[in-house]
Amino acid sequence: MSDQDYPFDGFNTRAVRAGQHRTNEQEQSEPLFLSSSFTFTSAAQAARRFAGDEEGNIYSRFSNPTVRTFQERLAAMEGGDACIATASGMSAILSTCMSLLKSGDHVVCARQVFGTTVSLFGKFLPRFGVETSFVPLTDYDAWERAITGRTRILFLETPSNPLTEVADIRRLAELAHAHDCLLVVDNCFCTPALQRPLEYGADLVIHSATKYLDGQGRCVGGAVIGPADLVDEEIFGFLRAAGPTMSAFNAWVFIKGLETLSLRMRAQSENAAALAHWLREQPGVDHVYYPGLNDHPQHELAASQQTAFGGIVSFEVTGGREGAWRVIDNVRLMSITANLGDTKTTITHPATTTHGRMTEQERAEAGIHENLIRISVGLEDVADLQRDLEPALAASRGR
Ligand SMILES: *Cc1c(COP(=O)(O)O)cnc(C)c1O
DSSP, X not given: OOOTTOOOOOHHHHHHHTTOOOOTTOOSSOOOOOOSBOOOSSHHHHHHHHHTSSOSOOBTTTOOHHHHHHHHHHHHHHTOSEEEEESSHHHHHHHHHHHHOOTTOEEEEESSSOHHHHHIIIIIGGGGTOEEEEEOTTOHXXXXXXOOTTEEEEXXXXXXXXXXXXXXXXXXXXXXXXXXXXXXXXXXTTHHXXXXXXXXXXXXXXXXXXXXXTOSSOOOOEEEEEOHIIIXXXXXXXXXXXXXXXXXXXXXXXXXXXXXXXXXXXXXXXXXXXXXXXXXXXXXXXEEEOTTSTTSTTHHHHHHHOSSOOSEEEEEETTHHHHHHHHHHHOXXXXXXXXXXXXXXXXXXXXXXXXXXXXXXXXXXXXXXXXXXXXXXXXXXXXXXXXXXHHHHHHHTTO
């Protein structure tokens, strides 16, 4: 894309064009290669491909042209050299850990990460001798104190799920590099349309493509983006050996999702901002978490690090878990589902769903209370979202 004869390099242009390699059929839209394996013109060519002496397709566990288009496009959008697509966001995190860590290594991870990420680091990786310390996302002294001689990875999400806390990526990248560690950022909430962590010094970006990259609630997938020596060598090596591969069909769906990502992220951010401001005025709403609000503790940082504030709004209601459940049970338009990033607005009770596998103490430390509700704001009319919530909030207050 940086070829002087092809100067068309804007972000939105990359989102619709990068990674497309037309075949002799001269198709306009990216083709879907539903083929588990690929043929060779001779035994000698097969041998060259397997030996890595010749580029080309072999077998869709680790090489498929549709998956490759998705990888090239997402890498171009994040500003990374390389991208590996995986079967899910969790397998992107797992592949990163399995390829870059070994027994005896140590990870420092923000407490405020996706609940399943906490299980992976806290419960499963210790069985293989990899220990993790969890620290408060925005307590930079705690990050530094937690780093030991064995620490290899610093891991975070920003904004965090579900409380939308924002961490300074530049500052954590400097800290990581001062201690010979890698900074890994799960960029799920912002996507490259709103924030590109590699530009701030992060080493690897993780995605759950299931969320905004698809954006229409269809497929599960993930990705890791970063420098070729880590992604194309180490992580690809694990993917080829272990097989947590993205299917060609899912890659094709995500390719089309990437084409509208920028438009959706901007529109969903606008809707979320409008809803957050409105929620703050509603009786029975105790607190609204949204980085676009002036009194959000990291509002300034979010404004400098992101190009919009994102589509996730969380809020606390009076009446504890019962109050929160009553709001959820009384909406008629919003979908009660744990997924986020969809064009359809979704409403979730984090404490008993996405973060339900954490212990009560872990949840308390992460600030995820029983009266918390998370909304992933979609593309419906904001007035209809308000019309949906207003009676639900009234019902929760017992009126
Ligand atoms: C959903 C999610 C994941 C996991 O992705 P899956 O595609 O569900 O495996 C990881 N991180 C964040 C922030 C998520 O929201």
